Amino acid sequence: MGLEEEIREIEEEIASTPYNKSTEAHIGRLKSKLAEKKEKLENQSSAGGGDGYAVEKTGDATVALVGFPSVGKSSLLNSLTNAESETGAYEFTTLDVNPGMCKHRGANIQILDVPGLIEGAAHGKGDGKQVLAVVRNADLIVFVLSVFEIEQYDRLQRELYDIKIRVDEQPPRVTVRRKHKDGIKITSSVEQDLDEATIGEVCREHGFVNADVNLQEQVTIDRLIDGLQDNREYIPSITCVNKVDLINPEYKETVDEQLRERDLDPEAVTFISAEAERGLEALKDRIWENLGLIRVYMDKPGRGIDWEExxxxxxxATIREAVEKLGGDFEERFRFARVSGPSATHDQQQVGTEHVLEDEDVLKLILRR
Ligand SMILES: Nc1nc2c(ncn2[C@@H]2O[C@H](COP(=O)(O)OP(=O)(O)OP(=O)(O)O)[C@@H](O)[C@H]2O)c(=O)[nH]1
Ligand SMILES: [Mg+2]
Structure with a gap:
């Protein structure tokens, strides 16, 4: 039996097994087997495949536009950035990843136009999987939906899940420490829904025979498996709905309803028209807010405060991290800093390396000569 067939069989068995206390450990074992087989399949198919779509990360953060063909990703990239990405009225205009740079609130935000997801992309058909893999390096995912195809959101979620991207999830609070003897010992700071037997079973399936397992959250089987694997990417997302120039105002209520069905709050979704250049400033603001970045204006000796860059x-981030990002010899020469603005108790407050900065602080470094 080939790997793909084995995977299908396990998936079928999981789907046909009712989930209850008496089957829980069995399902845990099946899901672990499934994860392991998928891993194996992936290693086989990526062997020799090369990483043709590696895109160098530049700027302060990287954002990936993810959506089906023809929803307007390239148009959006072009209107947000300096890039020239090909656009077309037919599907699959973009076959490669196109990067562009967007400057907003002083930050250089790299935006990647990822080609339209194709049927089975996450299962390695065509180049889809390799292309999608660039999303793993993003700091934020922007789902791009066309106003008439909100349901595509479900597929986008599944495709990313399949390539081990966990969207809008925190990493599981699961730690495992291998030991030499005594089997699996489970400690938990919260009450667990899963039986200890199930948890132990999943751990053993993942190759832990003797180990201390510590759980700081109530885990599901899937979250536990994610916690035992260290190759998941946890990436936040926002969603935008494009081509709103094509709808009547009355149709917006239908769109909102479709968003709510997917647990998307219409208020948190940005409605845009890449072509008519509508909603783009709001989208940039949302991108900025969801990247979790702050601006620190440097007060440079003899040159005053740089409000531009x-x-x-x-x-x-602390002063230490700011100094690290500045690079050069600032770290070695650092004596103390003076901070004015939101994080300071008063103007020019003298602080050390552990002081936590806030957005729009003004920072002056006092250095050794
Ligand atoms: N009416 C309208 N049309 C748009 C808008 N944005 C994009 N389009 C059109 O939609 C078509 C597809 O746009 P693209 O930007 O090429 O879409 P894409 O998502 O990059 O598609 P692929 O590269 O094939 O994945 C083009 O004909 C665009 O002109 C919009 O806001 N309004
Ligand atoms: Mg395109």
Missing amino acids: PLIVEEG
């Missing part, structure tokens, strides 16, 4: 760091 802020230093961009992640939310929660």
Whole structure:
């Protein structure tokens, strides 16, 4: 039996087994087997395949536009960035990943136009899977839906799940430490729904014979498996609905309804027209907000405050991380810093490396000569 066939059989067995306490451990074992076989299949098919779509990350953050063919990803890229991506009235205009750079609130945001998902992309048909794999490096996913095809959202989710991208999920709070003896020992800070036997079974299927397993959340079988694997990417997402220039205002209620059915809050979705250039500023704002970046204006000796090109760091970054991002010899020469703005108790507050910065702080470094 070939691997693909084995995978199909396990999937069928999982689908036909009712889930209850007496079958739970069995399903746990099946799901673990499935994960392992899929891994194997992937290693086989990517062997020698090369990574033709590797796109170098540049700028302060990388955003991937993900959507079906012809929803307007390339048009959107062109209107958001300096890039020239081919657009067309027929499907599959874009066969490669096109990068562009978008400058917003002082940050350089790299935007990737990922070719339309194709049937079975995540199962390695065509080049789909390789192409999709660039999404794994993104800091944020922007789902692009056409206003008449909201249901495509479901497929997009599934395709990304299949290539081990977990959208809008936090990494499971599961830690495993191998030991030399004593079997599997499970400790948990919260009450678990799964039986210990099931948890142990899943761990053993993943090659843990002697191990301390610590759970800090109530896990499902799928979350537990994700926690035992270290090759999942956890990426936040936002959604935009394109081509709104084509609908009557009354139709918006229908679209909203379709979004709600998918647990998408219409208020949190950005309605745009890439072609009529509508809603693009709002989309850029949403991208910025969801990247979790902050701006730090550097007060440079003899040159004053640079309001044009802020230093961009992640939310929660300390002075130490800001100095690291600046590079050069600032780290070695650092004595202390003076901060004004939201994070400071008063202007020019003297702070050390552990001070946490906030958006729109002004930072002056006091350095050794
Ligand atoms: N009316 C309208 N048409 C749009 C809009 N955005 C894109 N289009 C049209 O939709 C078609 C497809 O646009 P593309 O930008 O090529 O779509 P794509 O998602 O890049 O498609 P692939 O590269 O094939 O995956 C083109 O004819 C565009 O002119 C929009 O906001 N409104
Ligand atoms: Mg395109």
